Amino acid sequence: MNYYSLNHKAPNTTFKDAVIKGLAPDKGLYFPESITPLSKEFFENIDNLSNVDIAFEAIKQFVSPGIPDAILKTIVEETLSFDFPVVKLNDHISTLELFHGPTMAFKDVGARFMARCLGYFNQNNDREVTVLVATSGDTGGAVANGFLGVKGVNVVILYPSGKVSDIQEKQLTTLGQNIKALEIHGTFDDCQAMVKTAFLDENLTSKMQLTSANSINVARWLPQLFYFMFAYKQLHKTYKNIVFTVPSGNFGNICAGMMAQQLGLPVHHFVAANNANNVVTRYLISQLYEPKPSVQTISNAMDVGAPSNFVRIQEIYKNNFETLKDNLSSYSFTDDKTKEAMLEMFNNYNYVADPHGAVGYLGCNAYLKENPDPDAHCVFLETAHPTKFLDVVEEVVKEKQPLPEQIQSVMDKDKVSVKISTYEDLKHFLLT
Numbered sequence: 001m002n003y004y005s006l007n008h009k010a011p012n013t014t015f016k017d018a019v020i021k022g023l024a025p026d027k028g029l030y031f032p033e034s035i036t037p038l039s040k041e042f043f044e045n046i047d048n049l050s051n052v053d054i055a056f057e058a059i060k061q062f063v064s065p066g067i068p069d070a071i072l073k074t075i076v077e078e079t080l081s082f083d084f085p086v087v088k089l090n091d092h093i094s095t096l097e098l099f100h101g102p103t104m105a106f107k108d109v110g111a112r113f114m115a116r117c118l119g120y121f122n123q124n125n126d127r128e129v130t131v132l133v134a135t136s137g138d139t140g141g142a143v144a145n146g147f148l149g150v151k152g153v154n155v156v157i158l159y160p161s162g163k164v165s166d167i168q169e170k171q172l173t174t175l176g177q178n179i180k181a182l183e184i185h186g187t188f189d190d191c192q193a194m195v196k197t198a199f200l201d202e203n204l205t206s207k208m209q210l211t212s213a214n215s216i217n218v219a220r221w222l223p224q225l226f227y228f229m230f231a232y233k234q235l236h237k238t239y240k241n242i243v244f245t246v247p248s249g250n251f252g253n254i255c256a257g258m259m260a261q262q263l264g265l266p267v268h269h270f271v272a273a274n275n276a277n278n279v280v281t282r283y284l285i286s287q288l289y290e291p292k293p294s295v296q297t298i299s300n301a302m303d304v305g306a307p308s309n310f311v312r313i314q315e316i317y318k319n320n321f322e323t324l325k326d327n328l329s330s331y332s333f334t335d336d337k338t339k340e341a342m343l344e345m346f347n348n349y350n351y352v353a354d355p356h357g358a359v360g361y362l363g364c365n366a367y368l369k370e371n372p373d374p375d376a377h378c379v380f381l382e383t384a385h386p387t388k389f390l391d392v393v394e395e396v397v398k399e400k401q402p403l404p405e406q407i408q409s410v411m412d413k414d415k416v417s418v419k420i421s422t423y424e425d426l427k428h429f430l431l432t
């Protein structure tokens with residue numbers, strides 16, 4: 001499969017090159033040249049397939065011939081070494097738990113897949129690749145864990161000092177080896193600005209191969225389509241119209257779900273659940289796309305003012321507003337509503353959700369209220385384990401939460417980070 005740039009000013013390129021570059025030379029996001037739906041039988045017989053078989057069949061066309069089938073199968077197997085259970089809350093709402101991986105956020109799937117692809121591409125390459133990533137919390141941990149020990153790949157993570165949770169900080173500063181954490185005196189926006197400056201600095205990029213590991217990278221973005229299929233496998237015998245609600249920030253996750261639908265997955269409708277950062281909710285009402293600077297919320301992984309994957313969604317729907325609107329609804333919720341939803345799930349279903357999942361739950365309720373349909377079943381993605389947001393979760397449910405083993409194991413380790421303040425500090429760090 002070849003990929004083209006959504007800015008249409010760079011040459012088309014291979015999967016390998018798209019993964020290594022991250023962003024096209026014209027700064028556009030890469031998009032696959034074609035999407036061939038899987039057979040009807042594939043979806044009818046999905047119960048008989050393992051998660052690895054489903055994922056392998058779904059991703060093959062996007063990766064080959066860059067990675068041979070046998071190696072791709074191993075990559076998929078290693079990526080998916082944990083469960084993706086659907087938990088029913090009531091007759092109309094379930095949650096798809098995506099937090100059973102090593103860092104307990106859905107980003108584990110994309111990070112682990114991308115790390116293994118880069119590792120394969122780099123095995124006979126003398127030139128090292130440096131993955132440069134800014135994080136507001138979850139991305140850093142998932143990338144650090146996914147890329148740990150991958151040959152020929154150095155990872156440099158920038159995070160805002162004092163603005164990520166203790167657990168998140170431990171996850172990205174304690175691994176060592178090829179993972180380096182830079183603690184920035186500033187905000188997440190400052191981290192992201194430094195990363196952007198680095199990608200545009202020809203003096204730097206002529207000396208080293210830089211790539212990104214957020215959802216603009218096709219190898220991080222596309223594998224996220226897997227778990228929509230895993231949910232369908234668990235639900236399609238019981239429910240007719242399956243609706244997915246995705247708590248959204250950069251819109252990579254929901255856009256991957258739409259790719260699953262393009263592959264033929266019978267999805268009835270998508271709902272993008274937003275916090276106060278609601279550019280897409282407003283767009284679907286006004287048809288005006290007006291990004292704004294982000295505001296801080298308790299679901300902070302979704303505090304994004306200008307979602308980078310929205311251009312990919314526009315591409316899937318060929319920039320047709322009506323077709324998009326037929327398939328996508330979006331709602332926006334305040335922090336107070338989010339906390340109420342967390343309490344409601346705890347009281348009614350004895351379910352402890354994190355703030356991002358709670359925004360998803362609200363999205364399901366809003367959609368079902370507006371679109372009454374006895375055959376509809378709405379699945380919201382629970383994108384992180386509640387203990388990753390311990391402060392707010394314990395404040396709301398007023399019960400101490402036990403720390404899962406994955407989290408406990410990093411809490412005892414010592415943090416190692418380098419403190420920097422300016423872009424010149426970053427450049428100096430990268431070049432020495």
Ligand SMILES: *Cc1c(COP(=O)(O)O)cnc(C)c1O
Binds near residue numbers: 139249252253383384
């Ligand atoms: C990253 C993240 C999101 C947002 O996902 P996008 O693909 O950026 O829309 C939602 N919830 C959690 C917990 C996250 O870490």
